[in-house]
Amino acid sequence: MAGIIQLGEKNPKAGVNRGVAVVDFFLRIVAIIATLASAISMGTTDESLPFFTQFIRFRAKYNDLPTFTFFVVANSIVSAYLVLSLALSISHIIRSGSRNSRVVLIIFDTAMLALLTSGASAAAAIVYLAHKGNTKTNWFAICQQYNSFCERTSGSLIGSFGAMVVFILLILMSAVSLSRRH
Amino acid sequence: MAGIIQLGEKNPKAGVNRGVAVVDFFLRIVAIIATLASAISMGTTDESLPFFTQFIRFRAKYNDLPTFTFFVVANSIVSAYLVLSLALSISHIIRSGSRNSRVVLIIFDTAMLALLTSGASAAAAIVYLAHKGNTKTNWFAICQQYNSFCERTSGSLIGSFGAMVVFILLILMSAVSLSRRH
Numbered sequence: 571m572a573g574i575i576q577l578g579e580k581n582p583k584a585g586v587n588r589g590v591a592v593v594d595f596f597l598r599i600v601a602i603i604a605t606l607a608s609a610i611s612m613g614t615t616d617e618s619l620p621f622f623t624q625f626i627r628f629r630a631k632y633n634d635l636p637t638f639t640f641f642v643v644a645n646s647i648v649s650a651y652l653v654l655s656l657a658l659s660i661s662h663i664i665r666s667g668s669r670n671s672r673v674v675l676i677i678f679d680t681a682m683l684a685l686l687t688s689g690a691s692a693a694a695a696i697v698y699l700a701h702k703g704n705t706k707t708n709w710f711a712i713c714q715q716y717n718s719f720c721e722r723t724s725g726s727l728i729g730s731f732g733a734m735v736v737f738i739l740l741i742l743m744s745a746v747s748l749s750r751r752h
Numbered sequence: 753m754a755g756i757i758q759l760g761e762k763n764p765k766a767g768v769n770r771g772v773a774v775v776d777f778f779l780r781i782v783a784i785i786a787t788l789a790s791a792i793s794m795g796t797t798d799e800s801l802p803f804f805t806q807f808i809r810f811r812a813k814y815n816d817l818p819t820f821t822f823f824v825v826a827n828s829i830v831s832a833y834l835v836l837s838l839a840l841s842i843s844h845i846i847r848s849g850s851r852n853s854r855v856v857l858i859i860f861d862t863a864m865l866a867l868l869t870s871g872a873s874a875a876a877a878i879v880y881l882a883h884k885g886n887t888k889t890n891w892f893a894i895c896q897q898y899n900s901f902c903e904r905t906s907g908s909l910i911g912s913f914g915a916m917v918v919f920i921l922l923i924l925m926s927a928v929s930l931s932r933r934h
Contacts, residue, residue, distance in 0.1 A: 684916060693877075695874035699891075706817075744927075745855045748927065749852065
């Protein structure tokens with residue numbers, strides 16, 4: 571909005587906002603790595619059991635369960651969004667006074683947080699079922715056979731839940747920046 | 753922060769903020785009803801099948817599946833939070849200039865959005881499984897037997913997903929209010 575580059579030394583509040591913008595930039599990079607790692611580790615999960623009958627080869631892939639496919643898609647979308655958002659994040663480091671773009675970031679960050687949480691929680695519900703099973707519904711714990719499949723899918727949740735925490739921090743920092751500015 | 757009550761007629765920006773605060777208040781009431789309805793309709797789901805053997809009575813309750821228990825807990829927590837947040841929402845209608853409390857609301861709204869999304873998505877993943885089953889993992893579709901149980905649990909998701917949309921709107925409006933004020 572204001573085309574003038576404000577220098578931190580002249581305006582202490584702008585200096586604080588620039589510091590927040592730099593932290594914002596690095597948190598976004600952390601979140602990119604976390605979501606990308608989640609998507610890749612889930613997307614490459616594929617276990618074949620060492621024994622097989624004449625007709626059936628026992629094999630577990632991530633896309634046997636639609637929820638895991640959704641998890642990979644959600645993480646990929648969030649990861650791509652984060653790469654694009656880096657441009658706005660850099661512009662906030664240079665022009666610490668802009669506020670319209672901060673509002674845009676808050677809105678998209680919130681939507682992406684919802685998408686990421688949705689994918690991670692749905693996958694967590696299925697992973698829990700795979701580990702524990704459910705006697706009432708006769709759903710058996712498949713982890714007894716597909717051990718490494720279960721470990722891989724459980725592990726890939728970590729990146730997503732980490733990125734969720736980062737997103738909450740990002741929204742918090744954007745809100746503080748918006749309230750500080752005057 | 754500013755102890756002075758600003759009147760909308762004197763300051764057009766404060767007037768717009770007051771309008772936003774009134775909408776915020778009503779959206780919160782809508783979200784309370786939605787999450788409460790979700791929690792109650794899921795929490796009272798209990799189906800007994802009309803046939804039974806000598807030893808087993810076929811019965812499906814929501815807490816047979818831990819994910820549904822989490823769904824009820826998450827919706828109840830969010831609903832309780834929303835009732836408490838009405839106090840801050842009312843204070844924003846009266847004092848449309850306050851900004852610290854708006855930042856507090858954004859942060860808590862974001863955290864509650866994450867909790868609600870998490871509960872709703874995990875429950876949706878299980879409901880999907882109950883409807884479709886999964887042949888690869890030998891998890892059978894229980895909806896063929898427990899018809900009304902499945903309809904009830906599927907229906908109770910609607911309130912939660914509606915409340916998620918309301919939360920995203922609330923965060924958006926808070927962000928716009930913060931950026932408007934000067």
